Amino acid sequence: MSRSARPPSHASFLGRARFSSGPIAHSAGNSPSKTGNRNKIGGPPPYGRVGVDAALAASSSSAAKPTLFEREFSLADRVALVTGGNRGLGLEMAMALAEAGAHAVYCVDLPEKASEEWTTVKEYLGRMQGKAGEGRLEYISADVRDQDRMWKIGEMIGDREGRMDVCVAAAGILKPHTDCLEYPAKQFQEVMSVNVNGVLFTAQAAGRQMDRFGNGGSIVLIASMSGTITNRDQHWVSYNSSKSAVKQMTRSMACELGPKRIRVNSLSPGYIYTSMTAAYFDKHPHLIEVMSKSSPLGRIGRPDELRGVVTWLASDASTFCTGSDILIDAGLHAW
Ligand SMILES: NC(=O)c1ccc[n+]([C@@H]2O[C@H](COP(=O)([O-])OP(=O)(O)OC[C@H]3O[C@@H](n4cnc5c(N)ncnc54)[C@H](O)[C@@H]3O)[C@@H](O)[C@H]2O)c1
Numbered sequence: 001m002s003r004s005a006r007p008p009s010h011a012s013f014l015g016r017a018r019f020s021s022g023p024i025a026h027s028a029g030n031s032p033s034k035t036g037n038r039n040k041i042g043g044p045p046p047y048g049r050v051g052v053d054a055a056l057a058a059s060s061s062s063a064a065k066p067t068l069f070e071r072e073f074s075l076a077d078r079v080a081l082v083t084g085g086n087r088g089l090g091l092e093m094a095m096a097l098a099e100a101g102a103h104a105v106y107c108v109d110l111p112e113k114a115s116e117e118w119t120t121v122k123e124y125l126g127r128m129q130g131k132a133g134e135g136r137l138e139y140i141s142a143d144v145r146d147q148d149r150m151w152k153i154g155e156m157i158g159d160r161e162g163r164m165d166v167c168v169a170a171a172g173i174l175k176p177h178t179d180c181l182e183y184p185a186k187q188f189q190e191v192m193s194v195n196v197n198g199v200l201f202t203a204q205a206a207g208r209q210m211d212r213f214g215n216g217g218s219i220v221l222i223a224s225m226s227g228t229i230t231n232r233d234q235h236w237v238s239y240n241s242s243k244s245a246v247k248q249m250t251r252s253m254a255c256e257l258g259p260k261r262i263r264v265n266s267l268s269p270g271y272i273y274t275s276m277t278a279a280y281f282d283k284h285p286h287l288i289e290v291m292s293k294s295s296p297l298g299r300i301g302r303p304d305e306l307r308g309v310v311t312w313l314a315s316d317a318s319t320f321c322t323g324s325d326i327l328i329d330a331g332l333h334a335w
Helices: 032-039 051-057 068-072 088-099 116-127 147-161 185-213 237-260 275-283 286-293 303-314
Strands: 079-083 104-109 136-141 166-169 217-222 262-269 325-328
Touching: 079 088, 079 147, 079 185, 088 104, 088 116, 088 136, 088 166, 088 303, 104 147, 116 136, 147 185, 166 185, 166 303, 185 217, 185 237, 185 262, 217 237, 217 303, 237 262, 262 303, 275 286, 303 325
Parallel strands: 079 104, 079 166, 104 136, 166 217, 217 262, 262 325
Antiparallel strands: none
8 A cells, every 4th residue: 555545644643753863954843942953954853742842832731641652662653574573582573563553564584484473473463452553463484695585575565565664683593502713614604694694685675665765764683792792601603793793784774874864773682582592501401590690680581671672773762873782681791
């Protein structure tokens, strides 16, 4: 459906500007007398009244309405692409986006058919009450290493939905402990081609559509704390190098895409119990204790502990944030 053919959106009902993180010379929502020089070129773009501005503008007799969750954090009307969305952190984050009101969240992953877990989440979202949008999950089978296919998926979503607002590149792989001096070329290449090339192709697929529709957008690349620190006693040279590359890809893309109001940030989780880490923990159970003790909070994480941060990064609540890496690792990097 084309954008113009769509019924009035929840976002327009809220009077919310479409992504407005770039420099705009003029303010529609703020009175010049209150904002002074703020709205000159390079000043902050208008967003309408929220926070202190809303409080100061309200008459003492009008009702005071909270906006933080209904507006800044709301993804009402937004369309998202999430890779690795069939399970684990990708599915958890796809669900969070839908719950925050996204109109449609397209999950891309390898299996031909979506998992039972994914189907159950889709059905659960369908029954969820009081969510801001339709929260529709869609599943597409594809390999993120296939650039042509990823771009076509982006185009298909753009054609169908008339927009693209959010991208979460979560597909990734980890290979078993292998000494760096013996690391085989083929295995190194395998990790790089999913964790680096695949992340780039995903960001391109979504970013090209964000550029096409001109509303800006938010791209979240899933890196890892292993792109910043080295996991003690774990011989993961390919994984660690790939995640460092994702962090630099984030900064590079953020700088190129800032003028198009497309924000690019990376999210770097610490140890979280998912199928990826379970394969490791189940073989070496003592590692759960070792890894738990390695952080100030003294524990590993749950996938749901990324729901808040991904919604923040995807939404207007983070419109001044780009080119950043957000570490969510129980403080492990702080030792
Ligand atoms: N779990 C953790 O502790 C942890 C910590 C830091 C970073 N991460 C990162 O988070 C992301 C998700 O990890 P997870 O723990 O949910 O792992 P997971 O193995 O449960 O999920 C990864 C998903 O990516 C998909 N995938 C793999 N290769 C693909 C390809 N070529 N094309 C399309 N999809 C592909 C898999 O099928 C799987 O569904 C990964 O990038 C991982 O490196 C995980």
